[in-house]
Amino acid sequence: MSEGSKIFSTRIKQERDKLGLSQRALADSCDIAYNTYQSWEMGRRTPNMNSSTLANLAKFFKVSPLYLLGETDFRSKWEEYDKLHEEDLKRIRTELQFMDSAEALGLYHQGSEDPEKDYEEFMTYNKMYQERKKNMKTRSDVSVVIG
Numbered sequence: 001m002s003e004g005s006k007i008f009s010t011r012i013k014q015e016r017d018k019l020g021l022s023q024r025a026l027a028d029s030c031d032i033a034y035n036t037y038q039s040w041e042m043g044r045r046t047p048n049m050n051s052s053t054l055a056n057l058a059k060f061f062k063v064s065p066l067y068l069l070g071e072t073d074f075r076s077k078w079e080e081y082d083k084l085h086e087e088d089l090k091r092i093r094t095e096l097q098f099m100d101s102a103e104a105l106g107l108y109h110q111g112s113e114d115p116e117k118d119y120e121e122f123m124t125y126n127k128m129y130q131e132r133k134k135n136m137k138t139r140s141d142v143s144v145v146i147g
Helices: 003-019 023-029 034-041 052-061 065-069 077-084 086-104 115-146
Strands: none
Touching: 003 023, 003 034, 003 052, 003 065, 023 034, 052 065
């Protein structure tokens, strides 16, 4: 059994088990011959990379075909995207939260005459807020240790 066949058979079995389906029920649901599906799960065969059967199976499991074939460890393209851009997403979420806070405090407003200046003020506010938050956490940690 090749490494690719082994990964494929392991992953389709795991995905099928997650759904609580028998091999026959899954094969019927995906319009795959039972013997064909069984041979995939036993690692004797793998579907053609370009086959619609592989695409349908991946769609049924809500994973990418590349994940099933062992070409990636990411279950979906979005999981891969999120993992690759996790830090960027965190930074953007934080900035958006602070923009809402800054707008509420009157430090920033949409449609400003000088958005660059507003952004600089916002970032200054954001930096001050982060420092204050860090200092407050340090103080609360100390009070827990002392108290």
